[in-house]
Amino acid sequence: METKNKIRVLIAKPGLDGHDKGAKIVALALRDAGYEVIYSGLHQTLDQIMQTAIQEAVDVIGLSIMSGAHLPICEKLINMMKEQGLFDVYLTVGGVIPHQDIPRLKEMGVAEVFPGGTSFEGITTGMNKLFK
Amino acid sequence: MGVAKYIKDERGAIKEVIYQSGIKVKPAYGPEDLEKAGFTYEKDLGAPGEYPFTRSLHPQSYRSRAWTTRQYTGFGTPEETNERFKLMIANGQNGLNVAFDLPTQMGYDSDHPLAEGEVGRVGMAIDSLKDFETAFAGIPLDRIGSGLTINAVATIMMAMYQAVAEKLGYSKTQISTTPQNDILKEMIGRGAWIFPVEHGVRLVGDSIEYAVKELPKSNPVSLCGYHIRESGATPAQEIAYAFEIAKAYIDNVTQRGIKPEDFVGRFSFNFNVYGNLWEQIAKFRAARKLWAKMLKNEYGVTEKKKLFLRGLFGGGGSGLTKEQPENNIMRGAYYALGAALSGAQTTALCSFDEAYTIPTPRSALLSLRTLEMLMDEVGLRDTVDPLAGSYFIESLTLEMEEKILEEMKEVQKWGGMVKSISNGFIQRKVSRQAYEFEKGLQSGEYKKVGLNPESKDAMAEKTDVELHEYNEEWAIKSKANLKELRATRNDKEVTSSLKALEKAAKGSDNVMPHLVKCCHAYATVGEMAGVFRDAFGEWDEPEFY
Amino acid sequence: MLKAEDILEGSRKAEAQKAGARMIRLIEDNDPSAFELLKQLYPHTGEAFIIGITGSPGVGKSTLIDALITEFRKLALKVAVIAVDPSSPVSGGAILGDRLRMQRHATDTGVFIRSMASRGQKGGLSRATKDAVVVLSAMGYDIIIIETVGAGQAEFDIASLAHSVGIVSIPGTGDGIQAVKAGILETGDIFIVNKCDKPDADAACHELVMMLGMRNLSETRWKPVVLKTIAQNGTGVDKLVQSFLSHLNFMKKNGLIDRKKKKLDRLYFQSLLKDLTLEKILVFMNNSTDFKEMLKKIESGSMDPLSAAELMVNNLITFE
């Protein structure tokens, strides 16, 4: 039975940002790299994202944020994850993320940042690294 | 993004060139190519300003008037935006292109929980007519037209624009506004949709009907191939899908007993300029021609001016790289050249800091100057459609025409645009292409300087781009304004105008006159959109893979 | 380490919901600890009403379930959903998209939605699905809905998991009739013609009723229902809920539900038996010298794969 240890990822679009090209192609790329991907759809509240991550028992939440609101969104979600004891789930984020912000995101507890221009290979390498 | 595929031999010589729309380019073109395609001057080109308008809408084109520049502007509070508007006008811009923040675009007030962190971020925050009064203070609304980048709640903003004009002493017949108001493309690739497809289309219909009857100088819809292209469509699909969307709106309005002749002249378009230069030029020439032909043959439109494909050709965001951002200044210039050679009436450029931030004043001005250079300084105004008669360009234009028609036929086979979007056919096709294209970029199959491995430059990647700063104060201020508004406005008037709106929304009355009343009563965007949300429900997006 | 008692109150307590979700994960990953936990959970099952929804891709199953959740919630029933999507045969990955349609319920504490990839299981429904049903039932959900792509085998499989099966079709495709002809007649309890905003809905229903009418019914046999719905706006879904509940009542009144539950237990036992023995035997074989011997022979061409397999199995049986 080929059922061992698939990585499950929730690709989520938080808030009102409607850019979905990046999220969709990353979902396709991860599927083709053997991941099980749940795509949240647009306009999700952080609550919806939290509950989805819990019910789907994902290993990784991957936010895709283009509007520039990555700092407040990640900060809030990290806090919610802590409150709800979601310690075994990694938070990652991609999209329009200026490199100046990456250290701050990591400090908050974001496990990995995939700014624009990251290759698919870079993404899978970065994700797999989390499970080494 | 958006370049052709080049297949080369081992010495680097090009064996084959394939454009994104699927057209193969020959090493050389000659008279035989035109002959084979049955090209004739009268049928395929016509004189500038003559049907089918392949060459130009006007006989003298840029000689009589240079293009209109409309850099996309707006952020923060209405005060900030007003300042930026005035700066752009003082610098020679002759029309406005207004950006709204996401809460406004999604029909939420600044104090809604979902608005948190987004107020004023990517455009200006508008909650009520009060804010429009501030934003447009001192702008001559009878001379300066405004594009409003608003879709799901376009009816609301259009009503508010009329209301603000009336407040500032203009009449609704003097003002010219172009709300984007293309909800179907939001569902393919811009994501600022709210209501289910059929209600979305009905609102577009309402606004067109209203403009026909009440707003003689306004253009109620701007059909956006642009965003579809940015989502992964080919240039041919960009045009084809925009046209099929236009047909869906035309159908809605003609069902109200209004003839196409009476309103299609008010449609404008928004198309993209990134990609292979020649493919873009051929795309625009073919599009002008096809649109005129379609209106004439399928909709019986006869008046010349109403056959015009008018619009903004510009932007090019997906073409710009994060890597080596200064390169984008050059890219912008080439995109602008393409737009000028295509006879763009109105244009705008994405700024070189595109991949980082919404433009700073410096980068926005740089784009404006780039556009200015092309006219009198470089010489794009000298003569109309300078590439006409080129064996290559004319052959390519004919081939583009074929490709566009092919793509349109596919949508028709699927049952038309409304259906194709409802069941996700288009979205699926477009995201799959975006995925394939991205893989091609990453593998170097498609050339992109600064991004492909061979042109990556470790030093340049560290470039520090000045970032547009988000100011937390905007949200605080907007919320305070809202609070004050709610305390001071006439509640009775608000409630009764919203009630009337609800009745219209649930029935079949045109919502526009009711919205104008709501705006004058200082009902908020969130309240008006809330009425729609209750009446229509919200859309569920289909799967994309 | 997960404990069974952490999971039991899952439909009421957030903590336990999380534990239940992790438990299903262990099942999917074929984690050895899952079996022991399942054994402990099993005695707490039996109360949930299990509904299967099947039909061709795109007929509106997920949308319908979204609407069903809304209706069941109006009755204050707690609902869990398992939505099975196929894994990519090439990469083994999957995009699990059914949930997208039900996302509005994500924050309702009385609703639990779980996507599962088929992970190479034939027929689309894996034993993991049944195991997951055990977990959800033990968590205390009143209604458990299973969505499965109705590709051939799954339509039959669903009957071995659910108490009541809804088969979804749409007008104009002949899908419903096809299903009846294919013998699915026997497994369907409620036939749903969805997308009735489209033309030919009445014709489709009529045809179905005719086909079903030919079925011989005894006193204790449920007479299948044909229903029209428009999942997108919920039209007809209240009736659908009533039909499922009437079917449950009917089964209760006739003592059929117990019979059905026993049958499902028997089927579960059989599938467990198959899986467990197979696993055991495979491990045993893979470690045997015979196995290595055979491989060598096949490689060298001195024995063909067919004879080799036959010989191995025959040897195994004579071991006893």
Ligand code: B12
């Ligand atoms: C394409 C585009 C659009 C398209 C969107 C098409 C679509 N369906 O997505 C269109 C034209 C519709 C559009 C519209 C708008 N846009 Co826009 N858009 C862009 C643009 C040019 C490219 C984004 C993109 O798709 N890149 C390609 C993809 C493949 O890359 P990516 O998304 O970054 O993803 C990569 C990585 O980031 C990573 N990744 C991304 N997400 C995730 C998630 C996970 C889990 C992982 C692991 C990795 C990962 O993997 C990908 C592969 O490398 C950017 C500028 C730029 N060049 O970046 C502006 C940009 C994002 N847009 C912007 C704005 C403001 C808007 C608007 C809000 C404008 C307005 N005021 O109305 C609108 C509204 C959209 C809305 N409803 O929210 C701004 C955002 C400002 C900011 N951050 O400060 C930008 C930066 C442009 C600018 N400089 O002003 N846009």
Ligand SMILES: Nc1nc2c(ncn2[C@@H]2O[C@H](COP(=O)(O)OP(=O)(O)O)[C@@H](O)[C@H]2O)c(=O)[nH]1
């Ligand atoms: N017109 C119409 N479309 C529907 C209806 N129910 C679902 N759909 C659409 O059908 C498509 C497929 O629905 P989905 O629930 O994903 O189907 P599934 O594959 O069977 O789960 C989606 O685009 C739905 O919006 C309906 O009653 N009428």
Ligand SMILES: [Mg+2]
């Ligand atoms: Mg489904």
